[in-house]
Amino acid sequence: MKRVLLRGAQVITMAAHRPDAELVDVLVEDDQIAAIGEGLGETGAEVVDVTGRIVMPGLVNAHLHTWQTALLGVGANWTLADYLGRMHGAVARHYRPEDMRIGTLAGALSQLDRGTTTLGDWCHNTPTSEHTDAAVEGLRASGIRGVFLHGTPYSAADLAHPVSEVDRLLDGRTGTHALLTFGMAVRGPQLSTPDVAVTDFRAAAERGVVVSTHQSGGAPGPGWEAVRDAGLLSPGTNVVHGAGLTDEWIRTLVDAGASITCTPENELGQGHGSPVTGELLRLGAAPSLGTDTDAVAPGDVLSAARIALAHQRGRDHDHHRRETGAFSLTATITAKQALAWATVEGARALGLDGHVGRLEAGLQADLLVIDSAPRLVPTHDPIAVALYSTPGDIEAVMVAGQWRKRDHALVDVDLEAVRARLWESADHLLPRLADWR
Structure with a gap:
């Protein structure tokens, strides 16, 4: 079992029964959120210090x-x-x-x-x-x-x-x-x-x-x-x-x-x-x-x-x-x-309500971490900071317990190869716009 413990962040769960934001830990086990609370144990877990950040649903x-x-x-x-x-x-x-x-x-x-x-x-x-x-x-x-x-x-x-x-x-x-x-x-x-x-x-x-x-x-x-x-x-x-x-x-x-x-x-x-x-x-x-x-x-x-x-x-x-x-x-x-x-609401529209869209025990571990950049400090209202953040403020992204972005960079992907193939595709498609009448 893979365990990851996120510690030190203001957490926005979007769950109806919880505060708008709270200083709690988030424990991830494999692809699910196992627990959200104060002072969660770290036995066997990789501890990720996210002090000063905001953690919220993907x-x-x-x-x-x-x-x-x-x-x-x-x-x-x-x-x-x-x-x-x-x-x-x-x-x-x-x-x-x-x-x-x-x-x-x-x-x-x-x-x-x-x-x-x-x-x-x-x-x-x-x-x-x-x-x-x-x-x-x-x-x-x-x-x-x-x-x-x-x-x-x-x-x-x-x-x-x-x-x-x-x-x-x-x-x-x-x-x-x-x-x-x-x-x-x-x-x-x-x-x-x-x-x-x-x-x-x-x-x-x-x-x-x-x-x-x-x-x-x-x-x-x-x-x-x-x-x-x-x-x-x-x-x-x-x-x-x-x-x-x-x-x-x-x-x-x-x-x-x-x-x-x-x-x-x-x-x-x-x-x-x-x-x-x-x-x-x-x-x-x-x-x-x-x-x-x-x-x-x-x-x-x-x-x-x-x-x-x-x-x-x-x-x-x-x-x-x-x-x-x-x-x-x-x-x-x-x-x-x-x-x-x-x-x-996005989760509901796609038939995934009960799986994603909130941070709750038993739901999929899909979340993002918003950086503590100077432009986002002081964090008087984490909800407002989250809403008004930009893509450059997204420090990390996790999908089903797997990091897809860390330290502001996508992981496990050859971006140069993707860019090269995308340019090849664009070079093929762009001239076809002239066919429009």
């Missing part, structure tokens, strides 16, 4: 297209129409299996470096089994905890999801891994006929996997009514963006236990619509968070949390000003709520 990026990593930043000025035309209309069809592998690997490593321990990898460029397997291999090789959401290239609205590929993944024919689970990334009710939407949602329900779908840029169509009427909305349903959904529809999803993942920087910048944070909060629910695509927006989940928080606070101030003539005198949302969106 972040959860619930929605990212890692296959697009080689095109980092090329879409910084793209609208949603640009993205759909250039990425999916022009470049996607030129991807080779190796481009899928290296993009996924590099994207997942980038997430680990930023403190993300669980990734919802929404992979919708899998024209062949070879492309799928290459993407899965990249995710597996990174060492991140991944939920691989199998999607397909954009196609006819009456074409059902290829469930044989999903079954192949679930049967382990691509190789099993303790950190990897699978779900379905379907075109969904907005982009499919009602019959196909029902067929795809039912296929996910029969297999007991998360089904995730985009919804933005317009009002929900008849496919949503068909899925609802078939009784297929459930806690296994994940809606990305949610922009365009009416208050009634959001209530329907919340009542069914479904989750909504907001990608605030991407949504505001590209034209998806405003994040539906406030609409969820009014119903006693909350969003999970994603960063969508490195081609368009930074992949930092804490930045997404801060943007979502500031955007909704601004909306609330505006509403209060219209009602009373002055801004609100009290904060409508707390920093801890925003931190929960990037941890607890």
Whole structure:
């Protein structure tokens, strides 16, 4: 049995029954958290002194297209129409299996470096089994905890999801891994006929996997009514963006236990619509968070949390000003709520609640250590320091009891080889942007 004892840090557990932050030890045994408390014994444990640091649950990026990593930043000025035309209309069809592998690997490593321990990898460029397997291999090789959401290239609205590929993944024919689970990334009710939407949602329900779908840029169509009427909305349903959904529809999803993942920087910048944070909060629910695509927006989940928080606070101030003539005198949302969106809510959206998202005995040992850099001192409020930290402040990252980052550097990875292959992929893909019309 491998034992690691983290000692001396302010610990944010995100557990409902514990204080916001506390000076306690964290004992890890193999891949699980064994105990959290004061003065834990160190018999047989490697003692790691984290005095002055903050230890908290690993972040959860619930929605990212890692296959697009080689095109980092090329879409910084793209609208949603640009993205759909250039990425999916022009470049996607030129991807080779190796481009899928290296993009996924590099994207997942980038997430680990930023403190993300669980990734919802929404992979919708899998024209062949070879492309799928290459993407899965990249995710597996990174060492991140991944939920691989199998999607397909954009196609006819009456074409059902290829469930044989999903079954192949679930049967382990691509190789099993303790950190990897699978779900379905379907075109969904907005982009499919009602019959196909029902067929795809039912296929996910029969297999007991998360089904995730985009919804933005317009009002929900008849496919949503068909899925609802078939009784297929459930806690296994994940809606990305949610922009365009009416208050009634959001209530329907919340009542069914479904989750909504907001990608605030991407949504505001590209034209998806405003994040539906406030609409969820009014119903006693909350969003999970994603960063969508490195081609368009930074992949930092804490930045997404801060943007979502500031955007909704601004909306609330505006509403209060219209009602009373002055801004609100009290904060409508707390920093801890925003931190929960990037941890607890992300785990729930990906079907991993009870495994990750909090630090509790019996849960997986997925955590990060925030440095005690001068810019983070004095630590009057550990929750605020955690929320407002940057990727450069992430000193260490652990996934399932294994260090994936120590002393501000990723471990057990040949970064030079990854960079070289990623540049080769970029050199192949970037010229294809000219094919867009």
